[in-house]
Amino acid sequence: MFSLLYGLWKYLFSKAEFHVLILGIDKAGKTTLLEKLKTLYSDFEGLPPDRIVPTVGLNIGRIEAYKSKLIFWDLGGQLGLRTIWEKYFEEAHAVLYVIDAANQARFEDAKSALEKVLRHEELKGAPILIFANKQDVEDASSAEEISRYLDLKELNEQLSMVQGVSAHDGTGIKEGIMWLVDAMKTSKRTELLRQRVDAVVR
Secondary structure (H helix, E strand, O other): OHHHHHHHHHHOOOEEEEEEEEOOOOOOOOHHHHHHHHHHHHHOOOOOOOOOOOOEEEEEEEEEEEOOEEEEEEOOHHHHHHHHHHHHHHHHHHHHHHOOOOOOHHHHHHHHHHHHHHHHHHHHHHOOOEEEEOOOOOOOHHHHHHHHEEEHHHHHOEEEEEEOOOOOOOOOHHHHHHHHHHHHHHHHHHHHHHHHHHHHHO
């Protein structure tokens, strides 16, 4: 009887936990975004932008939002570091891909890196949230312009959204994270990962 009641309590009150990869080429603003997420969704301030250095390896951030626990893995985006991205695909529920919307000269590099991510079999069914970052910068391309430029055929079978944001002042971030949590709760990817865990437990 106790185990039945405990199981019901756990089901009703425990929060879903999701792992989200923050990817993108270098200088897109990934780590600045992670620090802003900490500021927006927790009781302490993340690092200010002027104290953030390029990521070499991995940064981890944890927040609670919309009745869910989110663990973010922020991976370095330099060309030589992108080969390690796929080592984290297996456990990821979703991808948050960051593009510097104010640097049109690097759009093609950002698109190419994203296409490689989307073609990977291990991320099949994972929701993709694309942040068109640096909307606070004059002449930054809008989310609609970024979406048209990317024209990603690989997204046809995956939940996806392009959101204009500023990791500097926080504009647009909460709207994007709310969409991402909703998408992860209903995605095929989340169901697949749940089945894997159940199989191990048994």
